[in-house]
Amino acid sequence: MSAPPSFALHTYGCQMNVRDSDLLARRLRAAGLAEAASEDEADVVLVNSCSVREKAEEKALGKLGLLCAARRSRPGLVVGLTGCMANRLGPGVFGLVPGLSFSVGPRAAPAAIAGLVRDALAGARGRFVPDPAPGEAASEPPLPDGGVPAAPPVQSYVTILYGCNRRCSYCIVPSVRGREESRDPRAIVAEVRAETARGARDVCLLGQSVMRYGLSGFAWPENLPSPMGFTEPLPRLLELVAREVPEVLRLRFTSGHPAGVTDELVRAMREIPAVCPHLHLPMQSGSDRILRAMRRGYDAAGYLDAVRRLREGVPDIALTTDVIVGYPGETEEDFEATRRAMEAADFDNAFVFKYSPRPGTPSSLLEDDVPDAEKRRRDQVLLADQDARGQRCNDRWVGRVAEVIAEGPSLRNPARWSGRTGQNKIVVFDPAPGLRPGDLVRVRIASARPQTLYGDPLP
Numbered sequence: 001m002s003a004p005p006s007f008a009l010h011t012y013g014c015q016m017n018v019r020d021s022d023l024l025a026r027r028l029r030a031a032g033l034a035e036a037a038s039e040d041e042a043d044v045v046l047v048n049s050c051s052v053r054e055k056a057e058e059k060a061l062g063k064l065g066l067l068c069a070a071r072r073s074r075p076g077l078v079v080g081l082t083g084c085m086a087n088r089l090g091p092g093v094f095g096l097v098p099g100l101s102f103s104v105g106p107r108a109a110p111a112a113i114a115g116l117v118r119d120a121l122a123g124a125r126g127r128f129v130p131d132p133a134p135g136e137a138a139s140e141p142p143l144p145d146g147g148v149p150a151a152p153p154v155q156s157y158v159t160i161l162y163g164c165n166r167r168c169s170y171c172i173v174p175s176v177r178g179r180e181e182s183r184d185p186r187a188i189v190a191e192v193r194a195e196t197a198r199g200a201r202d203v204c205l206l207g208q209s210v211m212r213y214g215l216s217g218f219a220w221p222e223n224l225p226s227p228m229g230f231t232e233p234l235p236r237l238l239e240l241v242a243r244e245v246p247e248v249l250r251l252r253f254t255s256g257h258p259a260g261v262t263d264e265l266v267r268a269m270r271e272i273p274a275v276c277p278h279l280h281l282p283m284q285s286g287s288d289r290i291l292r293a294m295r296r297g298y299d300a301a302g303y304l305d306a307v308r309r310l311r312e313g314v315p316d317i318a319l320t321t322d323v324i325v326g327y328p329g330e331t332e333e334d335f336e337a338t339r340r341a342m343e344a345a346d347f348d349n350a351f352v353f354k355y356s357p358r359p360g361t362p363s364s365l366l367e368d369d370v371p372d373a374e375k376r377r378r379d380q381v382l383l384a385d386q387d388a389r390g391q392r393c394n395d396r397w398v399g400r401v402a403e404v405i406a407e408g409p410s411l412r413n414p415a416r417w418s419g420r421t422g423q424n425k426i427v428v429f430d431p432a433p434g435l436r437p438g439d440l441v442r443v444r445i446a447s448a449r450p451q452t453l454y455g456d457p458l459p
């Protein structure tokens with residue numbers, strides 16, 4: 001008997017892609033393929049791509065080019081594309097990447113992947129499967145049994161809201177991920193349960209603008225009441241998942257938007273024990289002028305008001321953010337406003353991105369007039385600010401005891417272990433004998449760096 005064909009996945013982009021890759025891996029395992037020991041030995045390599053910035057697309061195209069060139073020495077190699085670039089490039093991708101076996105949209109992929117791979121292994125080339133059109137969006141086929149990876153992660157993701165209805169001027173996501181569609185809470189509970197059954201303890205619910213969960217084209221099922229008295233869909237969902245799946249020690253949701261920071265949501269974060277005191281709340285800019293141009297739907301004061309309500313309502317909350325530097329027309333004054341707003345928000349962590357014009361977005365019609373060197377400078381200034389701020393935020397933990405879910409050996413020093421707090425802070429500590437991933441450990445924090453806490457476990 002010959003060995004089953006093997007596959008490898010290469011993932012770019014956001015957590016939604018991480019989750020989709022994991023799902024595709026499970027489907028391929030269920031279809032009889034085996035995970036390759038390395039990409040170099042795989043019979044099938046799937047690239048799960050991101051379109052959000054030009055750099056991300058260049059990386060994926062470079063990768064695909066290399067893989068297709070490797071065909072010269074590996075003639076049967078199947079190379080497939082999925083993720084946001086599959087939608088953005090459409091069938092045109094076969095002209096850009098000669099030799100590509102197939103391309104499939106991220107929503108279509110779960111149902112189509114096994115057949116596409118089987119046909120490609122038999123020699124089929126050039127098949128494109130687009131995502132379903134709005135309205136006909138098929139719900140995901142149920143998860144296949146089996147296909148559990150050797151070391152399932154402690155932290156796991158579950159998509160609750162596909163697509164995005166906001167139209168931020170710079171963003172390609174709405175055009176590659178389609179209209180918003182909220183998943184049924186029972187399907188979400190089932191998936192969270194399946195995640196915990198294979199070892200997940202920290203589950204993050206995903207949506208591009210996650211607080212819009214259940215706000216369009218959706219009715220909360222009548223037979224799912226809220227004992228805590230919530231009326232809004234996201235607080236109800238958090239309550240439901242926490243109640244139905246007690247194995248979830250931690251529940252998060254991302255990404256947030258100030259408009260979604262309602263009193264109910266703040267109460268849900270405070271009163272549901274599994275829901276973490278942590279929120280990723282992209283700010284993008286601190287300049288009212290730029291925020292208006294970006295069509296973000298808030299000004300700096302509105303953003304900071306959401307921050308204030310979160311800090312008042314959720315003790316010890318950690319806030320993280322995304323910021324774009326060098327949006328068209330961003331002046332030194334706008335940039336300084338961003339610096340001040342970041343300081344006022346007191347972010348625990350921040351991701352800074354250099355503006356990248358994306359085809360078809362409203363802002364791509366504006367001149368990309370901040371020179372790259374200046375974008376780089378602003379990026380570095382914000383990162384240096386954040387380093388100091390992150391150090392200050394983390395110093396507040398020194399001497400306190402943090403509840404940490406152990407994940408495994410630390411990347412830097414495998415003799416020690418790392419884990420995460422509810423605030424999503426990484427804590428490095430010496431593992432007690434017999435410690436297993438997913439165990440809850442109490443760690444007294446002894447020292448801090450901008451991105452990491454160090455400490456000693458209590459007996």
Ligand code: SAH
Nearest residue numbers: 170171208209255282322323353354355356
């Ligand atoms: N849905 C999420 C963001 C998804 S994209 C949200 O709205 O919060 C992740 C981040 O990439 C964004 O928050 C933004 O900071 C950045 N980004 C998006 N489009 C970009 C572009 N054209 N250039 C540079 N950064 C961009």
Ligand code: SF4
Nearest residue numbers: 164166168171173208
């Ligand atoms: Fe893009 Fe804005 Fe939607 Fe986020 S909320 S995915 S930035 S359009």
Ligand code: F3S
Nearest residue numbers: 013014050051052084
């Ligand atoms: Fe990228 Fe698509 Fe996510 S564009 S950020 S992979 S939704």
